[in-house]
Amino acid sequence: MSKVVIEFTDFSFTYRAQQEPTLRGITLSINEGEKVLIVGPSGSGKSTLAHCINGLIPFYYPGEMSGSLRIMGQEQSALSIAGLAEITGTVLQDPDGQFVGLTVGEDIAFVLENGAVPQLEMTERVEAAARAVDIHELLAASPQELSGGQKQKTMLAGVLVGNVDILLFDEPLASLDPYTGTKTIELIDRLQRETGKTAIIIEHRLEEVLHRPVDRIIVMKDGAIAGDLPAAELLSSSLLAEAGLREPLYLTALKYAGLVITPDMQPQHLDQLRMEGHADRLQQWMDSCAEEAEVLEPSPLLELKEVSFGYERDTEVLHRLSLTVNRGEMLAIAGRNGAGKSTVSKLICGIYRPSSGAILLNGRDISRDTIKERAEKIGFVTQNPNHMISKTLIYDEIALGLRLRGIPEDIIRGRVHEVLKVCGLHEFREWPVSALSYGQKKRVTIASILVLEPEVIILDEPTAGQDYRHYNEMMEFLRGLNSRGITVIMITHDMHLMLEYAQRTIVLADGKKLADDRPERILTDRAVVERANLKETSLFTLALKAGVGQPEELVRRFIAFDRRVRHR
Incomplete structure (x- = not known):
């Protein structure tokens, strides 16, 4: 019988500044070598549960605990934070907030330096951990020079080098492009199987995590455990919908076609999904949803003409890039980490100036306009909320x-x-920003720009760290602004967002425009998907698996139908 490594018994926790408990009567056991996924809406207590496991509660976030929490057989309250750090290694959703070294090697070695490990042994262990996550060739690089995926690997190596028993991942996919996110899930899966360590993943992106199997999925709601089931059983139940969470899109499509999802269909992964006797139902449903695609008359608002830019004199990030943003549209800009997406937004806002080319707003060259002057017309929400917040x-x-x-x-x-x-923050209006989660801080920064009612709003990863309910509220609010004439540009790795809300998608690769088309066409073009580190939508994969004619059309009709259902 497996050893219990984490055991909550009727455990509750109340933050010092709050009246009501955030965790209520938690009873939960996690065994050695298990791989567990924890999901739940924002405010459900997921991060608080994680903070109890890694010791941030009560050592960083004080409060009142009741009941019992045992880690590796010891009461958590009897362990020091240093002792807990030797048991549990945490990889946060914001890698930049976890770096302490000037190089990748120094950062990985940090825990060993604190433990006064001899230098020869330290070097061997750092190299072994770096090789385990395939980042050994970057040991001398600065962490700030790394891509999102490389930063996650550095954090993971820093955890592995300490030989901890429990690996805790707090939204590891939040800042990663779809391809890199897939590789991260594969890496976590491989390391967990090879080392036999206990792995706990907290993540909003359920479909992406289920790219590799998990032993159990724990659903949290209102500070309590609403479900603890194997993936097949959970996806066949109503628990996700009751908790306000999004199920995989291919399952929603099958339900719209009138199918009842059962565990024996193996719904947790498309490759395993059993479609025998059901494929015709999907084709029939698609045929019944026929409608004309919306056609918009383009009216150029913002134009980049032959724009080039490099952070260093001899190295260009963008190469003679030309693109047009039309008045009143919702446009997505996609591509792999480092493709130049965020650079484009900063050029538009005047944070950087192009080395050549022109940027036009309403037909006027704005190259001489200051950042302040551009801000009167163009609002910009950065990817990392901590870079924008200045008030208490x-x-x-x-x-x-x-x-x-x-x-x-x-x-x-x-x-x-x-x-x-609108942003789901009204109940926190008198709170200090420091008391919010990463996702809640993100909503604060979006709200600070939305309140200004700009002509154009650019959002860098607007849905990172957001649960399904707040994702929908935020994006529907943006649609409302868009319907009143505000142009919305979304720089995103979120393929769901692209499909549901973008009228057009521009894909960048290596500083050039790779594609410019409707999102369902982009995400069903395998050549573009592969080159730009995107992810083929599971709706398209489902259509191919079921033998549906015109798979791209299934994607388009599903998005239109799903929007009508959600609005009702």
Whole structure:
């Protein structure tokens, strides 16, 4: 019988600054060598549960605990944070907040240096950990020079080098492109199988995590455990919908076609999904959903003409890039980490200036406009919320831009409260920003730009760290702004977002425009998907598996039908 390594018994926790407990009566056991996925909406207690396991609670986040929590057979309250760190290694969703070394090698070696490990042994262990995650060729590189996937590998090597018993991953896919995210899940799976360590993954992107098998999925809701089941049983139940979580898109499509999902269909992965006797139902449903595609008359608003740029004199990131953003559209810009997506947004906002080419807004060259002048028309929400926040309180952060523009306080109050409600932050309006999760901070930064009502809004990874409910609320709010004439540009790795909300997608690869088309065409073009590190949508894969005619059309009709269902 497997040894229990984590055991919660009627465990509750209340943060010092709160009246109500965040965790309520948790009873849960995780065995040695298990691979467990924890899902739940924002505020469900997922991160709090993780903080109890790795010792951030109570050592960094104080509060009142009741019940029992045993880690490796010892009461958590009897262990020091150093002792807990020797048991549990944590990889955070924001790798930049975890770096401590000037090089990859120094960062991996940090825990060994603290333990006064002899240098020869330290070097051997660092190289072994780096090889395990395939980053050994970058030991001398600066962490800031790495791609998102390489940063995650560095964090993972830093955890492995300490030979911990438990690997804890807090939203490891949040900042990664789809291909790199897939490789990260494969890497976690391989390391967990090879080492036999216990792995706990906390993640919103359920379909992506299930690219490799997990032993159990734990669903959290309102601080309690709402479900603890194998993947096949969970996906055949109503628990995900009741918790406000998104199921894999291919399962939603099958349900729309009138199928009942059962565990014996092996619904946890498309490769294993049993479609015998069901494929015709999918074709019939698609035929019944025929409708004309929406055709928009293009009216150029923002244009990049032959734009080139490099951070260093002899190295170009963008090469004579030309693209057009039309007035009133929702446009997605996609591509692998390092393709130049964020660079394009910073050029548009004036943070950088192109080495050649022109940027036009409403037909006027804005190359001489200052950042402040461009900000009157163009709003920009960065990928990392910590890079934007400057105020202590949430309300003050969102009101800052309006106050700098001299707007009367009574008007500010109304606009701020309206945006707070839309962004799901109204109940936290008097909170300090520091008390929020990464995903909640992201919503604060989006709200601080939305409140200014710009003509164009650029969002760098708007849905990173967001649960399904807040994702929908945020994107529907953006659609509402878009319907009133505000142009929305989304730089994203989220293929669901592209399919559901973008009217057009521009794909970048190696600083050049690779594709410019409707998102369902982009994500059913295997050559583009492969070159740009995107991910073929599971709807397209399902259509091929079921032998549906016109697989691309199934994707388009599903998106239109699904939007109508969700609006109802």
